[in-house]
Amino acid sequence: MTSIRTATTLTTILSSLALLVTSSTSLASEPPADNAEPRHGIAMHGTPKYPDGFSHFDYVNPDAPKGGTFRRAVVSNGFDSFNPFVIRGVAATGISSYLYDTLMASSADEPFSAYGVIAESLETPEDRSYVIYNLRKEARFHDGEPITAADVKFSFELLTTKGHPLFRNYYADVDSVTVENPHRVRFDFKETTNRELPLILGQLPVLPAHYWKDREFGENGLTPPVGSGPYRISDFEAGRSITYERVPDYWAKDLPTRKGRYNFEKIRFDYYTDDTVALEAFKAGNFDFRVESSAKNWATAYTGPQFDNGSIITEAIQHHRPAGMQAFAFNTRREIFSDPRVREALAYAFDFEWANKNLFFDQYTRTDSYFANSELASSGLPEGRELEILETYRDQLNDDVFTEVYTPPTTDGQKGLRENLRKALELLRSAGYEIRDGKMVNKSTGDPLAFEFLLAQKTFERVVLPFKNNLARLGVDVSVRLVDTNQYVQRVRKFDFDMTVQGIPQSDSPGNEQRQFWYSSNVDVPGARNYMGVNDPVVDELVDLLIQAPDRKELVYRVRALDRVLLHGHYVIPNWYLDKDRVAYWSTVERPKNTPKNGVDPDNWWMKP
Template sequence: MRHRIARWMVSGLLCGTMGVALADGHGLSLYDSPKYPADFEHFDYVNPDAPKGGQIRLAGFGTFDSLNQFILRGNPASGLGRVYDTLTVNSDDEPFSIYGLVAERIELADDRSWVRFHLREEARFHDGEPLTADDVVFSFDLLRTEGHPNFRLYYADVESVEREGDHQVRFNLGSPDNRELALIVGQLPILPKHYWEGREFNRTTLEPPLGSGPYRVTRVDQGRQITYERVDDYWARDLPVNRGRFNFDRIRIDYYRDMDVAVEAVKAGAYDLRYENIARNWATAYDVPAVRDGRMRMVEIPHERPTGMQAFIINNRQERFSDPRVRKALGYAFDFESTNEAIFYGAYTRTESYFSNSDLASTGVPEGQELEILEQFRDELPESVFDQAFQAPRTDGGGSIRDNLRRALALFREAGWEVRDGRLVNAESGERMSFTFLMRDQSFNRVIERYRPNLERLGIEARVRIVDDSQYQNRMNEFDFDVTVLVLPQSRSPGNEQRSYWSCEAAETPGSRNYAGICDPVIDELVDQLIRARDWDTLQATARALDRVLLHGHHVIPHWHTRSDRVVYWDRYAYPDTPSGDGFDVDLWWQVPDAEAEPTDDDA
């Protein structure tokens, strides 16, 4: 989930009487009161006077074969979230607060055993049919039973949902200690019951879906292009949570299968804005007349969100990777420092936390409340968790990593591997250490090609296999890989989504985010404690403890991060002056009045 979670309560009437609502108002926050009062007019980070109209063309990568984003099957198109409304909306300048969208009012029980949403009577689907409590109940039940497995993991603690009238729905929260549960049910996408009852939900489709959100799908060219158009009579366009957002009349996403081609395309004006995540391109690719004369702009938008963990993900399910000493040894062969200087122009900082760029990251050795949490599991954790600060292997950046390779070989020997005739083999079975990097494009080839010679010096055979986007997604859903590159994003306040990342159940659930196959009772318990944290200090200490245990398990080889979003765009667009804390969000941008966008195929 994208940047969800971190304080809890509600604005409005507060009461302490048992059996009545603890809070009854326009919003909820995880621990404190929401920042925005009941009569707020717009979020601070939007331009409330942003002009509506115009169009913007964006780039997608790979391909798509479905417009159903809610199931495991298929590879859904980008941007489909704009088609659907949710009960509530998250603010981007608070760790985790929600405000009513479809829900006009929110009630929370004093013991947090239930949350009730009062729906706006004016809410409508795009076909004019009213959005009611029946649609909310239908959506929740459908997504948990037939939707992507992550819905089941995310809403695992919700006991049931009840229709209490046409415009009133109540979620019974089976675990009152799960403090964010009332907030995350507000994120539920609402599907039209009358539309889906006559269709098979658990299959891919290219039929434009029916929703109630600010955009509808108007044109689809499978795998190549999708176009969204703003709904003129969108029922919620004037609500405070939407003011200054969703400003373009048309959003078109063109798909590219080669990243270099995509870079050349934006410079040629084939599309309008590119989120640039390749340091080499940022440093060298845009030295062109359009940038020099100001027709194309390059901006770095700072953000305060956790950067998460980008890494070589090692599939612990493979027997040869099951020993943490083997995984740690592989990390010693990766020379970040010389890679950063040689191909990234020194642009990156090494990642040494799953919650990097936040106060949730573990540092030094554990102390205070974090240490108290970890002491519960002392007998089940390596001593290094308590007496060693985690630090990714370092080099001098000169390209020689002889000392690191010696340490790697020592770890391999401890784990039962030895070098025979220049090949690293299992001492008992004689099986050679070999594996394949499964990739979906060539953008990481330069990194892997700097890594492979060090692996070969250890006697390891490492191969690279690049597959198409659909095959890659299918293989990742089934955990059919040795090593790959992924980003594991994090919110500013982690919670229920952590089950999908780290739990034993998720390790056996196809389509979960537990790509590494982590299954550890200590980690399962820390995730549960994180979800049950009763205040911000406890959540922070528990997140640090979880982070530390994950790091000392050496499940991944950490990469790098940057604390800003790099955007290249043609100078006919603008964005708000006030940052949100979440960085780049194209739904806050607008087309400058009188600035003509380039024609699209739809205009021909």
């Protein structure tokens, strides 16, 4: 089954994938507040790992050969747009990462550090109340036009006014943008406590103002746009395939942040509507690389002569990135899910242990935190600094935040599921429900406790149907609705669902993106990522505190406090995670010897000459 991967950059937020331990190499200490001198890179907390003048990231092969066509598959109903920055339509895979350069790029082996791409350097004071980016004079769009500070300002204003709602939240603390000269742009901030802003503004995709001047943003459809990144669109078949070709005179190819990356001459994505068909196509040699999301497939399907003779290589590669939260998500905008006791009760009907043993070949670990597989995850009872933070809100929080260790219901033990269903029944009764004629109904209204589970992946039916059957023993009526990808995307964007499977990715350095997930102001904003409809002033304040964390140590405490409050809100039924990337690839492809903390990134791979 799917194990959601996590992300830290804006690009990975847009594409729902991610890559983010350090060595002793470091830069000189940051300049004092009144001396914002140019620097090549910046860390969220402390100093960046890679010094000024570094040649390449440690996890790439700087001598990787260029060439070949790298073929991949996408399981989806297709695409209808080349614009990944708006809420309308379904963008083709790879657009944001391959077509557009950003001011800076993050490394994959640090919690959160950024180094120059379009920006040769940046200047920011100790309080990070502003940031100035000094642009490289050689930076060019694909049509040969130079990238200027005016393009940066244009991109910021376009994306925050006409782009996806996430941009407005992500950059909400920017007060003004000033073009100081053609290669120097300044951002001033409303708050001096938001230390992440110089880094996340570095993730800003820079769009060509001259191209969009006479075009309507969001109406571009399938007209290939002008970009500045390592690839451009060479050909496509609407909704079925897209091929990117490496820009031969790519202006940034020798930069330290680009060396050893983007080695394939062409990258082709073919779209499949069924994952089983995609797997067989891979085994037949129709594409080169596959990340396996199904535990059953991984245990049973990777057999045959091409595996025996080494033509196809399979590896489960360890990673150390936060797993985030994959879960059955309640839409608390729905009246039936407005009571946390109801949500907690339904969680007792999900038998993870049975699923892991009978469906997943015991490959997964149960998720018990929104920041699982990291030091950011809360555990035990709150104490020390975390307790101090939570005490501020004691009158607004349930006592169980302080007195009960959050643990997802388990069927381990002698009583198993029967005992869990008994607890669920007690909670439902306390929430005003009772059994009538075999159905769970509201005592006051007589309305049945019934809901629809919305799915886009057929493979999830084998997990959801046993959950449905367990709920039926409580008199809860569940219908399972499988829709195509496009319909699913549109319904989730409009919060038109009762329950669905959602992944909430997290990075090792959470920050401004948390507003998209939890802010009350995003409850009714179409396209926002507050899927569950979290509407809690305490959560809002904890998110603000997290963004304002002055150092790594304090960030960890604040994230743990937020995690604990969310867990005790019972907004989701946690699923599982895997701390390995299960990959299969034909032996014509090679990968670097070093795998960074964030795990596998095929953009660092190459084709054998």
